[in-house]
Structures are given as C-alpha cells and as structure tokens.
Amino acid sequence: DIVMTQSPDSLAVSLGERATINCKSSQSVLYSSNNKNYLAWYQQKPGQPPKLLIYWASIRESGVPDRFSGSGSGTDFTLTISSLQAEDVAVYYCQQYYSHPQAFGQGTKLEIK
Amino acid sequence: QVQLVESGGGVVQPGRSLRLSCAASGFTFSSYGMHWVRQAPGKGLEWVAVISYDGSNKFYADSVKGRFTISRDNSKNTLYLQMSSLRAEDTAVYYCGKDPTAISTGSSGWLDHWGQGTLVTVSS
Numbered sequence: 001d002i003v004m005t006q007s008p009d010s011l012a013v014s015l016g017e018r019a020t021i022n023c024k025s026s027q028s029v030l031y032s033s034n035n036k037n038y039l040a041w042y043q044q045k046p047g048q049p050p051k052l053l054i055y056w057a058s059i060r061e062s063g064v065p066d067r068f069s070g071s072g073s074g075t076d077f078t079l080t081i082s083s084l085q086a087e088d089v090a091v092y093y094c095q096q097y098y099s100h101p102q103a104f105g106q107g108t109k110l111e112i113k
Numbered sequence: 114q115v116q117l118v119e120s121g122g123g124v125v126q127p128g129r130s131l132r133l134s135c136a137a138s139g140f141t142f143s144s145y146g147m148h149w150v151r152q153a154p155g156k157g158l159e160w161v162a163v164i165s166y167d168g169s170n171k172f173y174a175d176s177v178k179g180r181f182t183i184s185r186d187n188s189k190n191t192l193y194l195q196m197s198s199l200r201a202e203d204t205a206v207y208y209c210g211k212d213p214t215a216i217s218t219g220s221s222g223w224l225d226h227w228g229q230g231t232l233v234t235v236s237s
Contacts, residue, residue, distance in 0.1 A: 001175070040223035040224075042224075044158075049227035049230055050150075050208075050224075050227055055223045055225075061225070093157065095158075095160070095223060100163070100172040101173065102148075102160040102163070104157060104159065107158070
C-alpha cells in the first residue's frame with residue numbers, strides 16, 4: 001500500500017506571504033503510460049467537509065483561486081499558496097489515487113502568524 | 114448543483130451493525146463512481162471504500178475489508194455503506210464523495226464533491 005506523508009504537520013505564515021506544504025508518497029504515483037501524477041489536494045475548514053483544490057497534481061479545480069498551485073512529480077509534491085489570505089486558514093490534505101487502497105496524507109494545519 | 118446527503122449515523126454498540134446512506138442529486142448518479150471517506154474526531158481523513166458506476170467494481174481499505182460493504186441503488190440515486198462487527202475505532206464522521214469518473218476500468222479518481230457527513234459513534 002502507498003503511504004502519504006506531509007510536512008510540516010503545522011505551519012504559520014503571515015498574511016500576504018507564501019505558504020508551502022509538502023507531500024511525499026512511499027512509491028511513485030506517476031503513471032508512465034499517460035505521464036500523469038495521480039495526486040490531489042484538498043482544503044478542510046473547521047466544521048466543513050473537505051473541498052477539492054487540485055487534481056492530477058497541478059490542475060486547479062474550477063473556482064479555486066489562482067493563488068493555489070500544485071507541483072511535483074513521482075513521489076514529491078508541493079501545494080503552494082502564493083499570497084496567504086485569512087480565509088485560507090484550514091487543514092490541507094494530499095491524496096493518492098494511483099492504486100487501491102487510496103490514501104490521504106496526515107494533514108497540514110495552516111494558521112496565520 | 115451536485116448534492117450529497119448522508120444519513121443513518123448514530124450511536125451503536127461494539128459488534129453491532131449499521132447502514133449508512135448517501136442520497137445524490139444534481140448529476141447523473143448512475144454514470145459515476147462513489148466513495149466513502151471517514152474522519153475520526155480530531156483526526157485526519159481515512160479513505161474507506163469506492164464503488165464503480167454500475168456496482169461491478171468495489172475496493173476497500175484494509176481496516177474495513179470483510180466488515181464493511183459498499184453498494185448502490187442507481188434507481189434510487191443512493192449509495193450505501195453496510196457496516197458490521199463495529200469497533201470503537203470505527204467512530205468517525207463518514208463522508209460520501211463523488212468520483213469524476215465511472216471507474217469502469219477499476220482505477221478510481223479523486224473526490225470532486227463531498228457530502229456534509231454523518232457521525233457514527235461506536236460505544237457501549
């Protein structure tokens with residue numbers, strides 16, 4: 001089974017500054033036949049269900065602000081928030097859908113410094 | 114708009130069974146795979162199970178395999194999770210989620226829409 005590990009577990013960033021969250025998979029989630037990375041990112045605010053931000057490692061879901069971006073390939077991925085807004089305070093999760101069972105990272109809690 | 118509404122949660126004793134439902138609307142339910150994901154109180158997300166558009170492919174997390182069964186009734190636009198031999202560690206909010214693909218080949222995708230969740234508490 002693929003294990004997803006995020007770093008850091010928590011992060012405090014000043015408003016307007018860049019926030020970077022890392023995600024590492026225990027084996028590659030890059031499918032060679034289509035050159036796609038089977039990785040998604042979600043945002044979960046307190047008391048709410050998760051919300052999809054990014055899929056295929058770098059494709060932003062419709063309606064997601066362009067300050068959110070995803071990058072990486074193979075086993076190492078990054079979610080970047082280019083200019084942190086107050087409404088971005090949340091827990092962020094990566095997820096692999098390369099193989100079953102699917103798996104989420106443990107989450108990264110993002111706060112305002 | 115896509116709407117997913119879970120129901121069936123509650124307090125149940127260890128070893129007993131419970132069935133969760135997820136009523137779907139706003140999309141062609143019979144064309145998409147569907148997932149269950151759970152979240153223990155104060156903890157992270159745990160993927161539980163997925164089912165293909167027609168119910169022919171099902172996959173489970175190791176932690177629930179043999180105890181939980183995912184199913185769907187496309188005539189009722191409803192997804193189910195039958196949970197048996199429940200344990201304290203199954204206590205969680207259970208979310209249903211829509212896959213953006215049919216899962217016809219057995220490979221599933223991400224969750225593009227989520228319900229609000231239903232709380233299951235396993236306690237004596």
